Amino acid sequence: MNVFKDAGHLFRLAAVFVAGLLIFLVIRGFLVPKSFGQLGHYRANAVAEIAARPIKFAGHESCEGCHADVLDKKKNGKHAGVNCEACHGPQAQHADDPTAVKPDKLDTAVLCARCHEANAAKPRNFPQVDTAEHSRGLPCDTCHHPHSPVIVAGGAK
Ligand code: HEC
Ligand code: HEC
Ligand code: HEC
Ligand code: HEC
Numbered sequence: 001m002n003v004f005k006d007a008g009h010l011f012r013l014a015a016v017f018v019a020g021l022l023i024f025l026v027i028r029g030f031l032v033p034k035s036f037g038q039l040g041h042y043r044a045n046a047v048a049e050i051a052a053r054p055i056k057f058a059g060h061e062s063c064e065g066c067h068a069d070v071l072d073k074k075k076n077g078k079h080a081g082v083n084c085e086a087c088h089g090p091q092a093q094h095a096d097d098p099t100a101v102k103p104d105k106l107d108t109a110v111l112c113a114r115c116h117e118a119n120a121a122k123p124r125n126f127p128q129v130d131t132a133e134h135s136r137g138l139p140c141d142t143c144h145h146p147h148s149p150v151i152v153a154g155g156a157k
Contacts, residue, residue, distance in 0.1 A: 056090035077148030108140040
């Protein structure tokens with residue numbers, strides 16, 4: 001077999017490739033999680049791990065069951081479509097045990113500005129104000145009731 005007479009360098013090169021492939025497979029074996037591929041191109045155990053995380057949001061139906069007075073005030077006002085926890089934050093722990101865990105008091109200067117601070121990037125028909133100039137330093141809920149914010153003659157409604 002003269003063909004392979006001077007082919008030593010080719011075998012050495014092939015050996016380098018084979019060694020490289022083996023090292024790759026060994027490292028891959030260590031790095032790829034066991035459940036990868038069971039359900040598709042991702043780590044199947046991630047589903048169970050995410051499901052096991054503690055629940056933080058209770059959902060507005062839960063709040064409305066105990067705070068029917070707030071729902072009554074809110075449901076016909078301009079904030080009807082804004083969920084309780086969009087303002088009060090995640091309250092699953094409070095909903096589970098209302099007397100042990102109380103929601104923090106909200107600072108309207110921060111809360112209301114988060115949605116209503118005037119900004120050219122917001123849709124033009126979304127109600128927005130220059131909060132510093134508009135509120136003249138007063139908390140927003142001096143004039144607006146947070147659960148039904150439109151002001152009618154004689155005070156907040
Ligand atoms: C099982 C009944 C129950 C559920 C469900 C519930 N609450 Fe309450 N909540 C209460 C009670 C009772 C109080 C009064 C606690 C106190 O003053 O000791 C309260 C108080 C509050 C307060 C006022 C705290 C303060 O400073 O006085 C807020 C705000 C509040 N709840 C928001 C929520 C939100 C938002 C939800 C839904 C995620 C919710 N609650 C779900 C029973 C409930
Ligand atoms: C637009 C923001 C916003 C939304 C939406 C909202 N709240 Fe409030 N809520 C406030 C603010 C601001 C206060 C007054 C400051 C405080 O108590 O933290 C307040 C006060 C409260 C209080 C205590 C005083 C009171 O008025 O009874 C309760 C209870 C409450 N909210 C429950 C709820 C529930 C239940 C929902 C959903 C049905 C809800 N809130 C939706 C902003 C909001
Ligand atoms: C999570 C976002 C959010 C927060 C926080 C929020 N709002 Fe609103 N607000 C809305 C949305 C959405 C509307 C309804 C807009 C519409 O009808 O197009 C609205 C409507 C209003 C309106 C009625 C404007 C009009 O003339 O139609 C007023 C006033 C208002 N909010 C004041 C407040 C005040 C005061 C606070 C703080 C207590 C607050 N908002 C917090 C989202 C928010
Ligand atoms: C001194 C009373 C007062 C205070 C404090 C106040 N507002 Fe108002 N606000 C008004 C009045 C009056 C109107 C016009 C009537 C209405 O639309 O409800 C208004 C209107 C609005 C509107 C509707 C604007 C529009 O283009 O339709 C928004 C949003 C608003 N206020 C948000 C806030 C926020 C956020 C704060 C706190 C930073 C605040 N307001 C503090 C009195 C007040």
